[in-house]
Amino acid sequence: MASLRGMRTARARGKFWRTLVGVGVIGLASATLAACGASSGSNAGNAKVTLTLWQNYGTEANATATTNLVTAFEKLDPNIAIKVVAQPASNYFALLQAAAISRSGPDLAVMWTGLFTLQYKSYLQNLKQWVPEADLSRMMGMRWTSPGFNTANGSYVVPLEDQFYIGFYNKALFAKAGISTPPKTWNQLYSDCSKFKSMGVTCLDYGAGSQNLGAEFYPWYDMSYMMIGNYTPAQWEDLYNGKIPWTSPGIVAQFTRWQRLHTDGYTNSNVVTSIGSVVNFQKGKAAMLIKGNWDLAQLYGAMGSNLGTFVPPFSTTPIHGVVQYPGDGYAMTTYSQHKAQAAEFLRFLTTPQAGKIVAASGLIPDVRGVSSGNPVAQQMLAFAAKDGFVKYPMLDNVTAPNVVNAGSKVMPELLDGQVSPGQAASQIEQAWRQLPSSERGSSWGTYKVG
Structure with a gap:
């Protein structure tokens, strides 16, 4: 994607x-x-x-x-x-x-x-x-x-x-902030973001991207890593079949941690309306960006060796999974x-x-x-091939499309503070409960239409 x-x-x-x-x-x-x-x-x-x-x-x-x-x-x-x-x-x-x-x-x-x-x-x-x-x-x-x-x-x-859902970071800004390596946990992310905020730099920039999937940013890049922070790939199948409801306390907790990025001023203020996240990142106005590897060519062409890649650290313990699919x-x-x-x-x-x-x-x-x-592409490939990160599929590709649509609508509102973490989780869970039985079978492969 x-x-x-x-x-x-x-x-x-x-x-x-x-x-x-x-x-x-x-x-x-x-x-x-x-x-x-x-x-x-x-x-x-x-x-x-x-x-x-x-x-x-x-x-x-x-x-x-x-x-x-x-x-x-x-x-x-x-x-x-x-x-x-x-x-x-x-x-x-x-x-x-x-x-x-x-x-x-x-x-x-x-x-x-x-x-x-x-x-x-x-x-x-x-x-x-x-x-x-x-x-x-x-x-x-x-x-x-x-x-x-x-x-x-x-x-x-x-x-x-x-393909990868992946993070990009500006090496020069990290060096200026005195940060030697990208964050690997929520707490490390918050700590790094506070340093960038004190520098007048947006920590994470959100906005609609090159895919033109909608007027708002596409939230399933982040959603994938929030669920990597909670579950194994096998447990993701339980998100599909309903054994793990979207209103589970662990999911609401992840939503709460994610919303804090905006509440604490670590993102751009206009997360719902922005269309300039990639350009802002290229110009050094933002330290980090979460997108897909299909943006690599443009970013590397503009930033060269100043561009680095990292796995979004949406986990209370060091993140150890990567979306490669x-x-x-x-x-x-x-x-x-x-x-x-x-x-x-x-x-x-x-x-x-x-x-x-x-x-x-x-x-x-x-x-x-x-x-x-491309050296940055090689860094992405090394997460699983050399560093032992577990490969995950793209969460939106193994989640029923109507559930994906519900998440695409409510998650930008969640980050922006328009709805609470519990409300967002409830809307996604409601979309799952409204699916016909053929779209929420016991396993991904049992998905049928009609």
């Missing part, structure tokens, strides 16, 4: 393609696809086919990656063209569902993984018969794209990237008239060459064995 403003300039695109030629991506991709029977030559002699791909990436780096992947694929198979259509993120899924009813939608569509995939699976093509398992096995986290979250049942989505990718629609050609593009996404294109676009590739050269 992973910022660059608009399309790259001609100069940046030129640099990008020189990079691709330098590493041999185009030639290697052609050889790879020819070897596996996809793309090069597979549509030779046929009339040119045009596919449509919908994306909801706004101005973030994922939009750039999509464009670059499509351009590279079209060079590999001139008989297949892909028209990329940018749709508004705020009502993307409603548009996609309406288009599915009329069978007028795209051949390929960006799809969020987890329960989002299962919610919309009625018009998503299971890829089991279209993309070989050998190809899909090159991708990480495929469980979260599968029926019943079991890859033996096939998959609906080929992930674009390995294939949060989105591309799916084929059931009503596509060009499934063979759409499958070729999906197979291309599983190649190391496609992974290098994703990395060159500022993201962390999901293809096994292909990594990002």
Whole structure:
């Protein structure tokens, strides 16, 4: 759910393609696809086919990656063209569902993984018969794209990237405040924030971001870490099935600690209306920011080695979990008239060459064995790979969508002090209780629609 403003300039695109030629991506991709029977030559002699791909990436780096992947694929198979259509993120899924009813939608569509995939699976093509398992096995986290979250049942989505909900911090401001390392607990966070406040610097800046998911900031980045501070990944499943109610004292306590950030003046005052959090952070007006790794390209481009990354410390003991998860990718629609050609593009996404294109676009590739050269991205990957942090999925991707919607509405109000922690918890719990039984089964994989 992973910022660059608009399309790259001609100069940046030129640099990008020189990079691709330098590493041999185009030639290697052609050889790879020819070897596996996809793309090069597979549509030779046929009339040119045009596919449509919908994306909801706004101005973030994922939009750039999509464009670059499509351009590279079209060079590999001139008989297949892909028209990329940018749709508004705020009502993307409603548009996609309406288009599915009329069978007028795209051949390929960006799809969020987890329960989002299962919610919309009625018009998503299971890829089991279209993309070989050998190809899909090159991708990480495929469980979260599968029926019943079991890859033996096939998959609906080929992930674009390995995503993080993560914190960023300004190293220069930390040094100026005499803070050597980022905080790891609530109390350390409060202590650090008090130092930044005395310096006239916002400790944590909140505001709507590059995803354009709504007029307010998206609270599920923070919510994920509040629940990491309380529960194991297995216990998160109990948030889904109701064994742990959202009104539990531990959750209300986490909400109370989180609200204190605003009450004590550690955030910007306009948390509900701000749209400038990323820019404020880049300009040194804020010490920390909690977003997704899809904002890394923009932040690193502006801040360079002054940019650091940390795990949001929303825990009474040292935080030891990190959100690392294939949060989105591309799916084929059931009503596509060009499934063979759409499958070729999906197979291309599983190649190391496609992974290098994703990395060159500022993201962390999901293809096994292909990594990002960005040092901050490497720091993110090290949390689990070297420091032993437990990997968690994105909480909003494994929580019923109507519960996510309720949280998205009330949590900004909670931080702003408009509602109490208990009231916020009650509204989220009420949304869960109103779900049909099919949307709150015993486990994530039992989620069904209708």
